[in-house]
Amino acid sequence: MYCLRTENLTKLYRNNGLEIPALKNVGMRVKRGEFVSLVGPSGSGKTTLLNLVGGLDRPTTGKVYIDDRDITAMSERQRSDMRLASIGFVFQEFNLIPVLSARENVEYVMLLQGISQGEAQRIAVETLAAVGLQGLENRRPNQLSGGQQQRVAVARAIATGPSIVLADEPTANLDSETGHNLVDAMRRLNDELGITFLLSTHDPMVIDSTTRVIRMRDGALLEEA
């Protein structure tokens, strides 16, 4: 059973009459419980692919299936509901809300989903503990280190029980030890809770810790994935 599958995915960016083929016929499958890295030179299409499979952008042609549901056939509204329910995002720049505490940052997405305040708080405390941040729940992002902020972002991504977590260069802004701790935390979530991860990265340490590597070059996969 695949939690993520694409068919003939292409993306053509149009800029001032110039057409940039960012993705070419990408067919990719990720099974439930996998921990996969997506690697390739700068400009090879990693971010474009993650944005399409996460429903943040639409392909020029081709299909994206999340849990066997075709998200490319959905309306804007259906796609945003699907994103909230099924996808967790971790970005290079953490993207936390500065005026909210760590716990409130994690609660926020659950409140959007209609989960009650009490339940959201309980889950937020639990997921922050799962990424090793117990005791730091009430700190705001600027009172946390970069690695701690990124772990808040991971806690936020998993709090809603997504089918898959997509992470775009999650260790790019972290020193190597902090990056190592972050990847350990994600590996534990994968091992113990079976959460599926797809991580784009240039970081050999991240690549070594994943169970499968998907390689891209010039908008295409190097081999069937």
Ligand SMILES: Nc1ncnc2c1ncn2[C@@H]1O[C@H](COP(=O)(O)OP(=O)(O)OP(=O)(O)O)[C@@H](O)[C@H]1O
């Ligand atoms: N909004 C956009 N408009 C036009 N071209 C774009 C846009 N976003 C990306 N591109 C182009 O699409 C190609 C793929 O870019 P993408 O950001 O997906 O690469 P990447 O593999 O994530 O690179 P990096 O490792 O540097 O993050 C590049 O040629 C890039 O210049």
Ligand SMILES: [Mg+2]
């Ligand atoms: Mg990128």
